[in-house]
Amino acid sequence: MPPAATFQLDYLTPQGVLVARWLAEAPLAQLQRHYDAVLAAGLAHGATQWLFDVRRRSALSSALLHWLATDWMPRAVAANPQPVRAAYLVARSPVPLLRTNPGLAASFRTIIDPRRPYHLRTFLTEPAALAWLAQEFGS
Numbered sequence: 001m002p003p004a005a006t007f008q009l010d011y012l013t014p015q016g017v018l019v020a021r022w023l024a025e026a027p028l029a030q031l032q033r034h035y036d037a038v039l040a041a042g043l044a045h046g047a048t049q050w051l052f053d054v055r056r057r058s059a060l061s062s063a064l065l066h067w068l069a070t071d072w073m074p075r076a077v078a079a080n081p082q083p084v085r086a087a088y089l090v091a092r093s094p095v096p097l098l099r100t101n102p103g104l105a106a107s108f109r110t111i112i113d114p115r116r117p118y119h120l121r122t123f124l125t126e127p128a129a130l131a132w133l134a135q136e137f138g139s
Contacts, residue, residue, distance in 0.1 A: 007034045011045050017133055018042050021053040028063055035072050039079065048082040049133045051126070055091040065107035069116075077117045084118040087129035 008021040020038045022031075038050060076084050099105070112120055123129035 006030070007037075009034075009037060009041055011041065011047060015049070015130065015134065016045075016047055017049045017051055017130065018045060018047040019051045019053065022057045025057055025059055028061065028067075031064055032067065032072075035068070039072070039076050042076070043079055048080045048084045050084070050086045051089060051129055051133065052086060053089040053126070055089055058091070060104060060108075062101075062104045062107040065104070065111050069107065069111040073111070073116070073118055073120075085133055086118065086120045087133050088120070088122045089126055089129050090122050090124065092124070 006022065006024045006026050008019075008023065010019045010021075011017075012019060018038060018041055020034065022034070026034065038052075042048065042050060073084070073086075112122075121129075121132060123132065
């Protein structure tokens with residue numbers, strides 16, 4: 001289990017939602033270990049609905065987004081028979097930052113591309129994210 005000082009992982013049984021909360025910034029290698037813990041817990045619970053609370057992480061890195069889009073999400077999709085849905089709870093809209101950083105914008109467009117074999121959206125409030133995760137989606 002990841003250190004509780006920077007990361008928490010909980011399974012909400014009634015909703016079938018796995019919640020990953022970052023409590024502080026972390027280096028890329030540690031974030032990758034956290035995401036791998038999410039994938040392992042998701043498989044253990046049979047959960048394909050994930051809420052990622054990144055409100056306390058202010059850094060948005062193109063290296064992490066690239067790794068998520070090209071490595072982690074493809075592994076998550078391949079490991080799960082049901083469609084994967086990821087709701088990202090953010091402190092503020094990433095749009096202003098994306099306008100000033102073309103590399104980051106390209107990585108962000110890649111990971112949110114609706115043609116990908118998963119559903120991913122960002123939210124500013126947890127109730128909205130949980131409501132979206134509760135919706136029925138076709139594959």
